[in-house]
Amino acid sequence: MSAIAAALGVSAATVSNALSGKGRVSPELAEKIRTKAAELGYVPSLTARALRTGRSGVLGLVLPNIGNPLFPQIAQAIENAAADAGYGVLIADSRGNNNMQTLAIQRLMERQVDGIVVVPRFGTRIGDLGCPVAVIDSPSTPGNTVSSDHWQGGQLVADHLAGLGHRNFVLIGANPQSNVQNDRIGGMKSRLPKDARVEVVWIEKIEAVSGPGCPLGLMDKIERGFTAFAASNDLHALRAVTELQRAGIRIPDQASVVGFDDLAWSSVVSPAITTVRQDMAAIAEIAVNALLAVIDQENAEIPEAGGIAIAQHDRVPMTLVARQTSGRPAIFNSQGNTIKGEIR
Amino acid sequence: MSAIAAALGVSAATVSNALSGKGRVSPELAEKIRTKAAELGYVPSLTARALRTGRSGVLGLVLPNIGNPLFPQIAQAIENAAADAGYGVLIADSRGNNNMQTLAIQRLMERQVDGIVVVPRFGTRIGDLGCPVAVIDSPSTPGNTVSSDHWQGGQLVADHLAGLGHRNFVLIGANPQSNVQNDRIGGMKSRLPKDARVEVVWIEKIEAVSGPGCPLGLMDKIERGFTAFAASNDLHALRAVTELQRAGIRIPDQASVVGFDDLAWSSVVSPAITTVRQDMAAIAEIAVNALLAVIDQENAEIPEAGGIAIAQHDRVPMTLVARQTSGRPAIFNSQGNTIKGEIR
């Protein structure tokens, strides 16, 4: 900037004003300055600007576990929304314990992020951080800012499976402590037909006994007449598909399987998995906009206000993506009654 | 900091020296300053430090596509290695075209990152950026800094499958333009038994004709006597497993399937997928250390040197994780000859 000022014989202040388009510079001079800036390959120092304005132009993203298969979708959506708003994204992983989450947030704040998007760990509560925060989890989470309407997503699944003729449902979740999973499963239950038979399988409980990656005992359910398998995410749905398929069950002829999240592989396995997709772009946009609103307001009003926890509780609707794992089962007639005896 | 200085009646310079442990402060005063800092909850402004020292303490991470299933592993490893070294990580997605990659790098540089880790898009070459860069791709990529030894990984697969008795191999890749995939497939080919029969399936070519998610024609291979399916990553391996399973093939009794990368679901599907794992922690550490070495050197020597492309070409060995998809096939006797006729 000083190089431009020197080359043109004007002041740094004028260069700054011209480049930021804040008016108060004659159009001709402004044009000359812009040209010279381009010519010199001028790149403003965002660091200096940050120091001066107190705004870094960077948002933090704290995730419970970067290794989570859903992470790519979230990170991509947040990165996009932030980039569109001219913000960078600093990532932090709270993998491990809840203390790590606190540390991760601290590290981010040391770096003067203007706001933080956090996907909290089970059962943690994000209090007032002294910095704008948007929480993405589930509407059931205290302090939640925005999330998919997981309950409604569960209802989508129930309606879909019931519409196919199913009356015997196995609901598959990993951990009953997860608000997201509880919402999904609760939503499903709330919409099952009156005469439905339901059993819930909690994977972590089974694995605690039989070890990770163990069979889920789904063939036992099949033998007991269950035909619909609704998992709380695609990873579990995939596990169900392979477990059933391996045992010789034909999907969707003999059983339907549905998942959540439309993870990377879901459309590409055989048969492709029917799933309920989150509108991550919408969620990210709401989260980022909520953050920006608080940031702008902080800047405008009394800065002593400090960190403000956002509390909008936006619920973004989910959409069902019907694929092959839930084609019409050959075992049902159009009334939904079983017409073949091979599976009672 | 000035608050500490004021509270103690010393200068900011002394506070700075005490807190940074640069010596030249009496132990007693230093201790008093540290105590007061803790008491006041002092958090240094990394922005100010960055402006003054010219180092932001932030590394950039540019990925070809955040949506890629391998991304979590990479991001996590880099975030860890960077955090251990006291650095933050700014992410950028070059999703879409090669121009986006250039833009992503520019945005990162505007934010004064001290160095950039880039996983380049197919066929792009990362030149001198005027900032330290570490490229992670494959040893066959020009400018590569560090990567897994994908060729050796391919050899691991070939040895493993040949050792099981297989002589008829289907190699599955997505895109022949990818250096990584070419290395993996090349490595496999280089170690197949002399009398082996080999066919390569390129998924993108098939999908260009039959649409995304279409069958890969694997049953045709089975009918023509192929028994070993070696995919260039777990996503394709999973696709092969489900396609074969769905058609009634029992894995591993009638066919073996092997993948790469040990993606999130690989250990949890049924049967669990045998795969070759990358040592991401080692790769990330080498990449980050390479960056730090250049950054420190820039700081010590002539800063006019500008950006230096690192050229170490470290190859990190891969390891095979044998799981159920490649148990000993029942169709082979101990000499590796077919003993059952059900699959010729």
Next chain:
DNA sequence: CTGAAAGCGCTTACAG
């Protein structure tokens, strides 16, 4: 419409 001055919070020679 343009410029001189101050200051964001640090660090780093340089004096004392």
Next chain:
DNA sequence: CTGAAAGCGCTTACAG
């Protein structure tokens, strides 16, 4: 061992 001073590159009242 400690402090006064300058400066990193910007922006923003305030004058002129």
